[in-house]
Amino acid sequence: MNGLHILADFHACEGERRLLLDAAALAALCRRACTKSGLVVVAEAFHQFPGAGATGALVLAESHLAIHTWPELDAVTLDLYVCNYSQDNRAAAETAYDALRNELKPLRIKRRDVIRGDLAEHDPDAVTNIESALP
Amino acid sequence: MNGLHILADFHACEGERRLLLDAAALAALCRRACTKSGLVVVAEAFHQFPGAGATGALVLAESHLAIHTWPELDAVTLDLYVCNYSQDNRAAAETAYDALRNELKPLRIKRRDVIRGDLAEHDPDAVTNIESALP
Secondary structure (H helix, E strand, C coil): CCCEEEEEEEECCCCCCCCEEEEEEEHHHHHHHHHHCCCCCEEEEEECCCCCCCCEEEEEEEEEEEEEHHHHCEEEEEEEEEEEECCCCCCHHHHHHHHHHHHEEEEEEEEEEEEEEHHHHHHHEEEEEEECCCC | CCCCEEEEEEEEECCCCCHHHHHCCCCCCCHHHHHHHCCCCEEEEECCCCCCCCCEEEEEEEEEEEEEHHHHHHHHEEEEECCCCCCCCCCHHHHHHHHHHHHHHHEEEEEEEEEEHHHHHHHCCCCEEEEEECC
């Protein structure tokens, strides 16, 4: 259960609009980002809000990716939690995160990293706030 | 996208063992907890690790519940994120969280609450650490 949980709020997303509007396109992006990073998808569930955003989750052997789009706000919230059961999966998580960010193209990001499990015992406030904004 | 995200690590779970071992039992618990709380399940994906734990996610109209069990550690990690799109869903989230806790019966909990979306702008370190241990 030890691992890294990235919580990211993407604002002002300038990627392809269908990624925010179409659950199938969003699911394909998520699968692509995870698989290319070496993360293993074991199940998935996505839902299309009619005429609105999309939402869903990939269940990973390493834990999960959950994603929700807010096209009316050009925003996306995502969670990527990877446990380090048999190996340290943080680098794979960063690769998958980068792939999602590179396609969704947010101009502003609020990212918080949470260390989960007993690793967090070494740092009880194991939360890192990472703000970033592009011009 | 504004809303409450509860990240909880449950340790020393003393609930029914099948909840940690059986993906179908775990999924049923999650559906029950959410539905009784007024949260709306729109999709789900669960996976059974053969001879080991279970893992999965409920996609909610209000965002998601993701859960992973670690029977070898008597542990569960769970995430419950509810956005406040049409109404404040924090009370429903707390009710669902209580239902999960009451059935999984952890003796020790590490819970962190993260406020997501623009609400967090009012408190850039909007993370609350909640430790609890029974008895």
